[in-house]
Amino acid sequence: MDNRVPAVSMRGITKTFGPVVANHDVSIDIQRGEILSLLGENGSGKTTLMNMLSGIYFPDSGQIMVDGNEVSIRSPKDALDLGIGMIHQHFKLVDVMTATENIVLGLKEDKYDLKAASKRVKEICDRYGFDMNPDQKIYDMTVSQKQTVEIVKVLYRKADILILDEPTAVLTPQETEKLFDVLRNMRKDNKAVVIITHKLNEVLEISDRVDILRAGEFIGSLKTSETGVQEMTDMMVGHAVELNIDRPEPKNVEPRLEISGLTVRSEEGILKLDNVSFTANSGEILGIAGISNSGQKELLEAIAGLQPVESGDIFYLSEDGQKTSLIGKDPLDIQRLGVSLSFVPEDRLGMGLVGNMDLTDNMMLRSFRKGRGLFVDRGKPKGVATDVVNKLEVVTPNLATPVRRLSGGNVQKVLVGREIALAPSVLLTAYAVRGLDINSSYAIYDLMNQQKEKGVAVIYVGEDLDVLLELADRILILCGGKVSGIVDGRKTDKYEVGLMMTSLGGGEAR
Amino acid sequence: MNEKKRGPLAHIVKRPVISKQQAYAVRALSIVLAIIVCAIVTFLLTGDDPISVFKTIWEGSFGSERRFWVLMQNISILLIISLAMGPAFRMRFWNIGGEGQVMIGVLATASCMIMLGDKLPAPILIIVEIGAAIVAGAIWAAIPAFFKSNWNTNETLFTLMMNYVATQLVAYFIIIWESPRGSGKIGIINQKTMAGWLPQIGQYKYLLTVIVAIVLTVVLYIYMNYSKHGYELAVVGESERTARYIGIKVGRVFIRTMLLSGAICGLAGALMVAGTDHTMTTTLAGGRGFTAVMVAWMAQFNPVGMIFTSFLLAFLQKGAGEVATQFGLNQSFSDILSSIIIFFLIGCEFFIQYRIVFRKEAK
Numbered sequence: 001m002d003n004r005v006p007a008v009s010m011r012g013i014t015k016t017f018g019p020v021v022a023n024h025d026v027s028i029d030i031q032r033g034e035i036l037s038l039l040g041e042n043g044s045g046k047t048t049l050m051n052m053l054s055g056i057y058f059p060d061s062g063q064i065m066v067d068g069n070e071v072s073i074r075s076p077k078d079a080l081d082l083g084i085g086m087i088h089q090h091f092k093l094v095d096v097m098t099a100t101e102n103i104v105l106g107l108k109e110d111k112y113d114l115k116a117a118s119k120r121v122k123e124i125c126d127r128y129g130f131d132m133n134p135d136q137k138i139y140d141m142t143v144s145q146k147q148t149v150e151i152v153k154v155l156y157r158k159a160d161i162l163i164l165d166e167p168t169a170v171l172t173p174q175e176t177e178k179l180f181d182v183l184r185n186m187r188k189d190n191k192a193v194v195i196i197t198h199k200l201n202e203v204l205e206i207s208d209r210v211d212i213l214r215a216g217e218f219i220g221s222l223k224t225s226e227t228g229v230q231e232m233t234d235m236m237v238g239h240a241v242e243l244n245i246d247r248p249e250p251k252n253v254e255p256r257l258e259i260s261g262l263t264v265r266s267e268e269g270i271l272k273l274d275n276v277s278f279t280a281n282s283g284e285i286l287g288i289a290g291i292s293n294s295g296q297k298e299l300l301e302a303i304a305g306l307q308p309v310e311s312g313d314i315f316y317l318s319e320d321g322q323k324t325s326l327i328g329k330d331p332l333d334i335q336r337l338g339v340s341l342s343f344v345p346e347d348r349l350g351m352g353l354v355g356n357m358d359l360t361d362n363m364m365l366r367s368f369r370k371g372r373g374l375f376v377d378r379g380k381p382k383g384v385a386t387d388v389v390n391k392l393e394v395v396t397p398n399l400a401t402p403v404r405r406l407s408g409g410n411v412q413k414v415l416v417g418r419e420i421a422l423a424p425s426v427l428l429t430a431y432a433v434r435g436l437d438i439n440s441s442y443a444i445y446d447l448m449n450q451q452k453e454k455g456v457a458v459i460y461v462g463e464d465l466d467v468l469l470e471l472a473d474r475i476l477i478l479c480g481g482k483v484s485g486i487v488d489g490r491k492t493d494k495y496e497v498g499l500m501m502t503s504l505g506g507g508e509a510r
Numbered sequence: 511m512n513e514k515k516r517g518p519l520a521h522i523v524k525r526p527v528i529s530k531q532q533a534y535a536v537r538a539l540s541i542v543l544a545i546i547v548c549a550i551v552t553f554l555l556t557g558d559d560p561i562s563v564f565k566t567i568w569e570g571s572f573g574s575e576r577r578f579w580v581l582m583q584n585i586s587i588l589l590i591i592s593l594a595m596g597p598a599f600r601m602r603f604w605n606i607g608g609e610g611q612v613m614i615g616v617l618a619t620a621s622c623m624i625m626l627g628d629k630l631p632a633p634i635l636i637i638v639e640i641g642a643a644i645v646a647g648a649i650w651a652a653i654p655a656f657f658k659s660n661w662n663t664n665e666t667l668f669t670l671m672m673n674y675v676a677t678q679l680v681a682y683f684i685i686i687w688e689s690p691r692g693s694g695k696i697g698i699i700n701q702k703t704m705a706g707w708l709p710q711i712g713q714y715k716y717l718l719t720v721i722v723a724i725v726l727t728v729v730l731y732i733y734m735n736y737s738k739h740g741y742e743l744a745v746v747g748e749s750e751r752t753a754r755y756i757g758i759k760v761g762r763v764f765i766r767t768m769l770l771s772g773a774i775c776g777l778a779g780a781l782m783v784a785g786t787d788h789t790m791t792t793t794l795a796g797g798r799g800f801t802a803v804m805v806a807w808m809a810q811f812n813p814v815g816m817i818f819t820s821f822l823l824a825f826l827q828k829g830a831g832e833v834a835t836q837f838g839l840n841q842s843f844s845d846i847l848s849s850i851i852i853f854f855l856i857g858c859e860f861f862i863q864y865r866i867v868f869r870k871e872a873k
Contacts, residue, residue: 305757306755330759331754331757332758332759333757350751354748357745374737376736
């Protein structure tokens, strides 16, 4: 079918980590002048495969050919020498340096000439349509600008095979558009581009071809013009999946949590939340949107009693109309007030659970103080653990397994299961489906809806706008620690929310 | 495929899971290897027959009934100090101040015996001196914990420095109380009246210490595994953020646990002064505050495991000393032998966490 010599072909690549097979006998081709999507669920081995191309890992077996010649890539430097550059999900930049300084960092050029470098950076930017100031310091940049620096850094090193690991995960819809324009320019320039992703609409929008991985194995290669979301999902998951999220009408809506003028500073004195006011209602899912680090974490932690508050008020309104202030109370105080507040934090194993403890011990984190006496009672937590495992279908060898050995989806089920077992009246969740496979994600959405129907006030901080728009009854948009707006989840669209994420009130209401 | 295209010769891989049996097998193997290396070193450096050296090591500990009891006492003191380290380490509070906490207990006991020896009836004196030692050790340990919980100071450095302060305090009081004058030593305290001496159980004065060690092992095992406090400090150790998330007051747990650690160390000091040695020297703790760190780590902070690890280390130290005297070698040689063994014991922990994978030939 295709007679071109591929820029890269990987043949029979296998990589294992201990007993975990990350890639098994995977063969893919990457062509010049083409954008290839590498699609797969979390844990399907996409990033591992590309890490072998960029010299982070070395394959256990298999061959890598660049332009038809067999090569051995043992370090990122080897990869760059072959023209392969990868932009990782987590940026590796020095904050106090400028874009140009970061770009030339580590290069062994004959002369250290920042001006010349800066000029070349500018050329690259103009050529592909990057919007970047070469002399700006990294700490002054938005996430999207930092990503641009990473991409230019790779281009500056003359890479013509670019790999981007989930590049849109941190971007707003508008920024994503811009990135895609740049990628299209690169394609025009006959570069080979690979994007690792699990977002199907993006695959369709940007790429020419899509290679699908599942559980470390190569499943198939499709032309994006000839496929659709459903086919790709089915290949990715391995069986047909229902892709709709329910959104039952809210019932018995009454104010449960009233937040007014909430202002929070970080330990370094940086303003994280600025005069935030809103109400969370029972029987409703309040979605919270915003680019990362816009104060989402601080907001939830302030409500949960983990974050000192500078000013403002947080009131809990109980069903019989009593109003209690939660300001200045720690989680234990809140629990003792009889306020049943559950919190599923972003950092599951670092905050919500203890990785090295088993399921039973994790279940009693919240309840171990119950009962008098010096000793803990592991009987009841064991019962709760059994219930959670059965109801949420947690895959675990037994209750005595340390939770860190469970997969991401199962860890999250344990955490959410425990928090729901507290019969909360307010449920706070931060990025509840981050890193989860499709089935687990939908299981979590279902749980959120069940809680909503039970009359719980659910606050759902999310990053995937498509999901927020389908799941949440109302969406509060944070922008730089301020409330940019609260919109009806049934009436808004992605672009309205996206605009409000980057400018207060969406730019017009200033 | 030519040479250039090969991967690295060997690389280090983290082991995913290792069963307890495997871990113990690795440790046992490391001891065997250590003994073999010791034998080779002995033979090469001294020309002595390694077998007879090992025999001497054995006899150093089990050669006579008295030696056996001395060993038991050594193990017990080391075990008690290690038990004290356990809870602090379980909560990742790097207390390396066991030495100082023991010494301050030593000082408290000795001062009670000297100052109150002729003023209080014997049973009350014993209660007072033990109480004083426990309180002194607890306070000594709680000071770094207090500073850490309030100002986030580094506990490792702080507890380490407290060791020197305690040792210097002991040195100072030795000069004040020295007897006979000018000897620079205290000598046996209350030699005639035996006031404040702990009662002797059976033929040897060592049994009491052994009993205390056994009781403490059981108590700490239960404390760490079944009590609410034990659960709290385990959570704090695993993740302070999780602890805060469930409303544990981390600073308070630090102080509370260090009070316990210090109290046990203080008690160890009292047992040494009032129970067996009946004198006070600056070297009474003899580095056991540090050896205990190793004992506790090797046992993974499990009190029952510490019985074995403290036995191992005390036994080796005794044996190595015996080798030096019997073969006319100097003390350094025994240090070399114990160092080799400790090197292997600690080194094997690396192989429990990681394994080395050699390149397989390409098919």
